[in-house]
Amino acid sequence: MVPNMQLVKEVCEEEGLPFELMGGHPNLAEVIFAGKSYFFSYAATPFNTEDVQRISADKFLTYSLVASKIRMPKTEQYLRPDLDPELHGEIKYQSEEEIVDHIKRNFPFPLIVKMNGGSQGKNVFKCSDERGVEIAVKKIFADDWALLAQELILREKEFRVTIVNNVVELVYTKGGFEFFQKNSKAFEEMENFLSPLKNLINLGWAGLDVIEDKEGKLCLIEINTKPSFESAVKHGQKEILKPLYKKAFHYVLQSSSLQVHHEPSFQLVR
Known part of the structure; x- marks a missing residue:
């Protein structure tokens, strides 16, 4: 288990x-x-609702929704050239060579090339030159229909943030080595940074990857609706994590109660 x-x-x-x-x-x-x-x-x-899960599973959908309000690395999506435009919209680049050329002209090296729908670091490449981009593009298109080129943010620290019902509940360093109290400066800075999120997407349960760059500025990397707590549990933080599940359960109870006691304010047109 x-x-x-x-x-x-x-x-x-x-x-x-x-x-x-x-x-x-x-x-x-x-x-x-x-x-x-x-x-x-x-x-x-x-x-989480199905729409939230779908958006979070697609890194470029997340970027399209969030990046105008919360700082994220500059990101471009590239579709596999052999896709049907009737299903996927305009296919801007007709070959892998065109994609590689566009990436090298629009992103400084080193940069990140990664799978659009990957998880747990699968098919994420740090590319230092054009040859690295060529290899990454070929490998990703063998497994997925879209890839992302992303600006590389040089990080000073890396955080994991847990959100329950649109509220920041937990902030800790990657690996679960340091947890920040709710009244700490680090926690409050993270709350302020992520505050626009609740007006963009309804996160019932999510884990966020956030980095602090060399200048001390925060940057959101991705949203995950299936965060693993393996590292936190390994560091003996079960008693911090359990209340998060309890809050999520009680929110479900409140929502169910509201649905029972309130009639919908609209009527279906027959």
Whole structure:
């Protein structure tokens, strides 16, 4: 059982919620809450809507939505040249060579080339020259239909941020070595930096990768609706993490109560 699932199990035991593994699988569980059935699998939770999950899974959709309000690295998306334009829209570049040429003319070296929909660092390349870009483009297009070229931000620190119901609840350094109290300067700076986010996307449950550059400025790298707490658990932070799940559960309860007691303010047109 992965750490996230173990946390859910322990929270359910503490809150008296039915928790049942499905089909004997250690990382698929049903939880009955507020009269409804919810499923947890590995790091996935039922705390986000499908649209939010889709946007977060696509790095360029996230960039398109967020980058005008919150600092992110300059990013361009490139579609595989053989895609059908009727399905994917305009295919601007007709060959991998054109893509490589555009990247080298629009981004200084070194730069990042990565998969549009990748996770856990898969197919992320730091390219120091044109040959590196060529290799990255070829490898990514063998697995995915789109890639991203991204400005490389030289980092001083790297943070993990946990958001529950649009509220910053946890800020810690990558690897789980240092956790910041809510009244600390680092925590408050992160809250201020991410404050526009709640007006852009409704995050019920998310982990954010944020870096601090060499000049002390924060930069959002990506949003993940399935954050892993493996490193935090390894560093003995279970008791900090459990209340986050409890807050998410209680938000579901409140939402269910509102749905029961309030009639919709619109009528369907027949």
